[in-house]
Amino acid sequence: MKSKLTLLIILISLIGFMIFAAPLKIGFIFVGPINDNGWTQAHYEGGVVALKKAFGDKVKITYIESVPEGAPSLNVLNSLAARGYKLIYATSFGYMNQVVQASKKYPNVIFEMCSGYELGPNLGEYFGRMYEPRYLSGLIAGAMTKAGKIGYVAAYPTPEVVRGINAFTLGVRAVNPHATVHVVWTFTWFNPPVEKDAALSLINSGCDVLAQHQDSPAAVEAAQNRGIYAIGYDSANMGKFGPDAYLTAPIWDWSAFYVPNVKSVLDGTWKSESYWKGMESGIVKLAPMSDLVPTTVKRLVKAMEKEIVTGKFHVFEGPIYDQNGELRVPAGKVMSDDELLSMQWFVDGVVGRIPKK
Amino acid sequence: MNQDMITSTVSGAIRAGTPLLFATIGEILTERSGILNLGLEGMMLMGAFTGFAVSYNTGNLWLAVIAAMAVAGLLATLHAFMSITLRVNQVVSGLAIVFLGSGLSGFWGQAYVGVQSPSFVNFKIPLLGNIPIIGEILFDRDPLVYIGYLIVPLVWLFLYKTRYGMDLRAVGEAPDAADARGINVSLIRYIYTIVGGALSGLGGAYLSLAYTPMWVENMTAGRGWIAIVLVIFAIWDPLLAMVGAYLFGGISVLQFGLQVAQIPIPANIMKMFPYLFTIIVMLFTSSERIKKRFGVPSALGIPYSREEKG
Structure with a gap:
């Protein structure tokens, strides 16, 4: 026993x-x-x-x-x-x-x-917080545009996408106060020909830099085709589709x-x-900037990156105005996470509308 | 709307309409013979994948186009075998083709995601290409767009003005009568199901070799289904198919043009219009008399068997 x-x-x-x-x-x-x-x-x-x-x-x-x-x-x-x-x-x-x-x-x-x-x-x-590298990519777009018109191919008007567009536009405006960011909604995360049509419509209207919140490289390819610049998303691999267009991409790690x-x-x-x-x-990054980005711009981006990483600079710190010129975030105030997670308005400088639900 | 916007919309309509055009013309030929092939989406995907893979490996674009058509035609042969020889339900067989095509292209295509291959470039036709506005829109395009221009009148002439076209229509209209006249119904149905498949493969190849020169899984994104709707929209007529394909293409491009121009028509509503038109056409063609008048194939989807006719 x-x-x-x-x-x-x-x-x-x-x-x-x-x-x-x-x-x-x-x-x-x-x-x-x-x-x-x-x-x-x-x-x-x-x-x-x-x-x-x-x-x-x-x-x-x-x-x-x-x-x-x-x-x-x-x-x-x-x-x-x-x-x-x-x-x-x-x-x-x-x-x-x-x-x-x-x-x-x-x-x-x-x-x-x-x-x-x-x-x-x-x-x-x-x-x-993908909006941080998106802000940095906005600095680059603002510095690279000659026409002052930047296109943004966007999937769905969710707070995540709206936040990204706003952060990008704040970046653009920081270096180029009169530039505008033109938004087109595709209502798809992934449909290359549709994304390309959206990109081409922006290029046809005079945009000379494209950014995107889409999962295919179609916009980068369209930019390459028409000889303008593009900022990718998700992965630095997108650069392969537009060697003469690709500047950088906000990416995940x-x-x-x-x-x-x-x-x-x-x-x-x-x-x-x-x-x-x-x-x-390190969960979000800006992919290495391509050789098309001038050294001075690279230096500026690196400096701002340091400010963000050390917490000295917040992308959504006031004063921030919306499209109607109304002050949404007063000077010195940083938007709360709750406000960021439910964002459904565009900052000043965005041309486009958020479709009503 | 300014002139630039009109030019870019019309030009975009042709680009977006061309893959639909090929698939629609192909399906018109298939359905005219009495076979319903709902497998367009799968065949287009196989065409898109095969075209891209061959172009990547050989660098030869025309070989890629031929391979795309051959592989999609092969898939259509399977559908033909199931629906003509085995006489299984054509809807079920067609759906099987969709899943087969999307599954195989997704599986084999994994190695081709994220790589680049040669693609078709625009070729400006001398003289015609120099006409202001029209030349830029119509005659400064890639070669596949020109093939699209040519295929429509050729198929129209073939359908309505040749004996072979008459045989084809007879088989889709009254297979027993055609059989009595000595036409080989099964053979004709095989031929046009395969030709229809090959054309949808060409539509797929247009996507991966000219429209967005890359391969991604499911890149047709429902265009095969739109083409099936377009066949009804066009009342099985190649000329109307061209109108329909470019119209569908135009609307898909215009929704972005309107957004850029800050004209507030919701994209969802815009996307609805083509289908609305199609339903109106369906209502219009629902009566038997009108069906006869326009040549809706009466034997569509019905397997033919001589024995049963006794």
Whole structure:
């Protein structure tokens, strides 16, 4: 009897040891293919690739590509949790409701949701202040335009996109107080020919620099075609589509979040929080500026980057006026995160309208 | 609206309409033979992918176009086999072609995302290209646009003025009568399903070799479905197909032009117009008499079998 008990204790502790020593199983769900040159590729490189490099055998990572947003994602989340994945990253806004459901069903699994706002005991949120590098790219656009007209190909009028346009325009106006930023909505994140048509309509109206909040390089390609400048987005790879047009791109480096986040789970120090950091963390960056950008401009951008990283300069610090010339942010005041996250008005200098809901 | 805006809208309409034009003309030929091929989206994607891959690997644009047409034609052959030889439901088979085309092009295309290949450049036609405004809009384009100009009257002449065209229409209209006259119904249906597929492949190739010279997954973004709507809009007529394709293209370009010009017509409403027109056309052509008058293929979607006719 006693020997049986001893055996049982040994067995239990052995199993316990095995569980303890087993690698942390991490699952990612992606909205697109991992080589989309944009959003998903950035998550793949900053997540899957960087984590394997950083933690080696301590983690076991799987990922599922092109998971549709909304209801279909629930099955994917549930099956990952049921298969023993203890840390699950959902990398698109449209998964949020399903992540909330799954996090309630599997309280022992940690869920991290990108770009959403729901929190739970085992559910955290993460995103980056992309508006900071967008402001820097605005400085470059403002310095490079000769016509004083800059085009902005934008996807949907969400607060994230509006914030980006505003930050960009504040950057443009900081170096070129009379330049205007002309916005065209495409109502698609990814549709190259549509994005190109939108870009061409801006070029035809006289814009000589293009920026974008789109996931395909079509606007960069259009700019190359018509001999004007372009600022990409998501990934420095966009430069390949317009070697004579590409200036730079505000880009993501998600490893700045994923690596410390996984470490906290491994250490047992993870807690649910809303992570929204800027350039100081490295999660958002300005891609290396191309040779088309003059040295003086590069120097200015580097100097402003330092101001932002050290927290001396805030992009949305007043005085900021809206399109109607109304003072929205008084001098000396910095917009709160809540105000930024619900932004639905354009700053002075933007030509375009936010469609009413 | 100033002159620049009109010029750029018309010019953009032709650019945006050309891929639709090829696919619509192709589907008109297929449907005229009595076969409904809803697989346009899949065939266009395979055309776009194949064209890009061949252009990237060989640097030969015309070879790329031919390969795109051949591969899309191959996919159409599968549809033909299913719907003509096996006589399965054509809607189901067509949908299968959509998923097959988008799946295969997405899978094989992974290696071609983010790379660059040669693309078609504009070629100004001497004399015609020098006409003010019109020359710039119509005759300073890439070669595929010119093929689009030519294909429309040629298909029209073929359909209405040649014996082969008459045979084609007969097969789609009354396959048993055509059969009695000694026309090989199955053969004709095979031929035009494949030709239709090849043309939709050309439409896809236009996207990846001229419109936005790159390959990205699902880059047709619903244009195959728009082409199916356009066939109805055009009442199965190639000349009206041209009007419809350029009109659809024009509206998709104009929505941006209006935004730039600060003219407040919501894009969502603009996008609705072509479909609204199509519904009006459908209402208009719903009566049997009008269907006969315009040549709506009566046997569309109905498998033909001689035995059953007894």
